[in-house]
Amino acid sequence: MARAGLTARRLTRAGAELADEVGFEQVTVSALARRFDVKVASLYSHVRSSDDLKTRIAQLALEEMADRAAAALAGRAGKDALTALADVYRDYAHEHPGRYAAARHPLSPEAAAESAGARHAHMARAVLRGYDLEEPDRTHAVRLLGSVFHGYVSLEASGSFDHSPPSPGETxxxxxxxxxxLLRNWPEK
Structure with missing residues (x-):
């Protein structure tokens, strides 16, 4: 029988904390069982596998970032909205490196549909309302935002910018x- 007080939600939160401490790739059901001082088998009534646990952590991270982004974007447009959204991702990565990495975890179509991933895409499109872009350029721009935000944050987290001035915070x-x-002067096809 599972230890009283263990739930899928509690295990997911503990897994997210563990990811921030030791890295998302190190999170397993075994590592979580050690954290709670229980047998691995007792966790399987709450999570099916390490991949299920990682999927749950990814969904949690996407939800947390989406909530932060929604609050940051309220009442903003144009460059202010662009900066607010970008800063949410960068700040979240600094505060929660393991969870941020989890948000990049590949999800099944079913898990993706249950996640806050669509909210992120909607918020990126909302930011782009401040720019004069029609389809398909708006979709290209959504992809550009994701590439720039997440590419920069990932490179910064890996230490790629630590070897020369200026600092990543200045860049x-x-x-x-x-x-x-670029968004204000989007190139013609």
Whole structure:
């Protein structure tokens, strides 16, 4: 019988904390069982496998970021909205590196449909309402935002920018300025 107080939600939160401490790739059902000082088998009534646990952590991270982004975007448009959304992702990655990595975990179509992933796409499209883009350019721009935001954050997290000045913190607003200029002057096909 499972230890009283263990639930899928509690295990997911503990797994997210573990991911922030040791890295998302190190999160397993076995590692979580050690954290709770229980046998691995007792966790299988709450999570099916390590991949199920990782999927749940990914969904939690996507939800947390979407909630932060929605609050940050309220009442903003144009470059202010662009910067707010970008800063949410970068700040979240700094505060929760394991959870941020979890948000990049591949999800099955079913898990993706249950996640806050669609909210992220809707918010990116909302940011782009401040720019004069029609389809298919709006979709291209959504992909560009994701590539720039997540590419920069991933490179920064891996230490890729630590070897030369200026600091990543100085570069970030310059990249957002350039991205804003590009979106305002989107190239003709």
């Amino acid at each position: 970030w607003p310059r990249i957002l300025d350039a991205l804003d200029a």
